[in-house]
Amino acid sequence: MTEQPAPRAEGAAEAPGLSRAQRRLRSERRILEAARELFARQGFERTTIRAVAAAAGVDPALVMQHFGSKQGLFTQAVRVAVPESPAAQARDQEQVVDALLGSLGLKLDGLPASSLAMMRSMLTHPEAAAHAREVLEAQISGLAEATAGPEARARAALLMSITVGVAVCHQLLALDSLRGTPQDRLAALLRPALRALLDEDPG
Amino acid sequence: MTEQPAPRAEGAAEAPGLSRAQRRLRSERRILEAARELFARQGFERTTIRAVAAAAGVDPALVMQHFGSKQGLFTQAVRVAVPESPAAQARDQEQVVDALLGSLGLKLDGLPASSLAMMRSMLTHPEAAAHAREVLEAQISGLAEATAGPEARARAALLMSITVGVAVCHQLLALDSLRGTPQDRLAALLRPALRALLDEDPG
Known part of the structure; x- marks a missing residue:
């Protein structure tokens, strides 16, 4: 973990041009990306909020604030629209x-x-x-x-x-x-x- | 868990005709059977030593004594001889x-x-x-x-x-x-x- 950037809170300091809502969206997206990668690599049980926060460069408390729990984070991370069957358009x-x-x-x-x-x-x-x-x-x-x-x-x-x-x-x-x-x-x-x-x- | 039998220690009381070594083997086998079923149903992370012990009707301390750790128990539970390919004897x-x-x-x-x-x-x-x-x-x-x-x-x-x-x-x-x-x-x-x-x- 030593090469991870130090966790930082969701602040205006690093993105002064963005509104509060934009910063919120941006950190949510960053957390979700980090969560997907860690869940993909090691599964639900072995992934911790702390590790996701570290990978996303945010404070663990911010992850909880956005997603409520590891379960809530997982739900958001894997739930994408059900993709159409690749063959649905096939004609033969x-x-x-x-x-x-x-x-x-x-x-x-x-x-x-x-x-x-x-x-x-x-x-x-x-x-x-x-x-x-x-x-x-x-x-x-x-x-x-x-x-x-x-x-x-x-x-x-x-x-x-x-x-x-x-x-x-x-x-x-x-x-x-x-x-x-x-x-x-x-x-x-x-x-x-x-x-x-x-x-x-x-x- | 209420329908589980009360955990009991590995004792001579219930199997007076068996030697100490036989009783040991018997409880090992019972623990492994219970462990395989629980690992099969819910995976490694969600299976606890306590639940395996309860299902086998033994004290959790006995499971630790036999297998050292949940990891040791898992290793014994899944490690069987690698089965021969079902097709190895096929002639066409x-x-x-x-x-x-x-x-x-x-x-x-x-x-x-x-x-x-x-x-x-x-x-x-x-x-x-x-x-x-x-x-x-x-x-x-x-x-x-x-x-x-x-x-x-x-x-x-x-x-x-x-x-x-x-x-x-x-x-x-x-x-x-x-x-x-x-x-x-x-x-x-x-x-x-x-x-x-x-x-x-x-x-």
């Missing part, structure tokens, strides 16, 4: 596969910190789990609508499970066997598997 | 697919508590993450050997990622879209996807 099976691989590519390139923070804690923190369920079921619904066909919802759920599995193993567990393979090869190898899940006659 | 592609679906079926029917305990904490607890990596990489090696072919290791890593994703979404997140589908249908829908990952020419 190949576009669905492209959309899924595209969203997975984004995931492997670096998920947004809010998503990483949610995924990191989704197995151990009830609120992160509830939010993960909500996001995944919404994406499954969009995907099922785009794909239609028999058992569309089960297929969509399995497709989302595959992207969760690859993101967890690649981003959160950082398995060498995945990290050591270029992303375009991972996508090329996955493509026929995703396609197979969309085929109408799996037997 | 279809047997590999069968083995993978078989092991996934076991996972969906109820993973052993030690595996659930490891998976539950693998994203937030360093030791669970290290153990998960070790188990997964060992299984990937076995699978890559069994499948051979170009990019065997990357394919094997993706196959394991798929089983991790389905197990996480079905067992730990309990997504309705998966829970609402009979297991044999999930297996039937997954089969062509696994097969496709084993095909030698994905383009």
Whole structure:
């Protein structure tokens, strides 16, 4: 922690041109960014208000004043609008596969910190789990609508499970066997598997 | 906690026919079983020595005496022999697919508590993450050997990622879209996807 800047209170001194409301917004944003990074790296339980405050360069009391509690901070940090299913706009099976691989590519390139923070804690923190369920079921619904066909919802759920599995193993567990393979090869190898899940006659 | 039996010390009173060493082994086993269930349900951080002791019907001091710390208890609870890759004995592609679906079926029917305990904490607890990596990489090696072919290791890593994703979404997140589908249908829908990952020419 020695390289952290010394905590400072939310004051007019460093930003004399800003109104009180603007300064408030600015420090909220800075705290949320720091919180997302720490929650993403180490999960809910291991992240402290003190560490977030230090990373944001503010006083811990200011974090409490803005967010009430670590739980309140976490809620704000992971709660983003539920993203539309990447495949909702797809017009055929190949576009669905492209959309899924595209969203997975984004995931492997670096998920947004809010998503990483949610995924990191989704197995151990009830609120992160509830939010993960909500996001995944919404994406499954969009995907099922785009794909239609028999058992569309089960297929969509399995497709989302595959992207969760690859993101967890690649981003959160950082398995060498995945990290050591270029992303375009991972996508090329996955493509026929995703396609197979969309085929109408799996037997 | 009111329905828990009152904690009791490791004594000769309740098992007069057993030697001291046998009683010790017996209470160790009982503590480990209780620990696996609690770690599996709520993860490392939220599990307390006190709750494990209550569930095992022993005094918390006895848990400390046996395992030294919550960390020591966790290590013993999740550390089982690394299981052989389910596909290591397979002689052709279809047997590999069968083995993978078989092991996934076991996972969906109820993973052993030690595996659930490891998976539950693998994203937030360093030791669970290290153990998960070790188990997964060992299984990937076995699978890559069994499948051979170009990019065997990357394919094997993706196959394991798929089983991790389905197990996480079905067992730990309990997504309705998966829970609402009979297991044999999930297996039937997954089969062509696994097969496709084993095909030698994905383009």
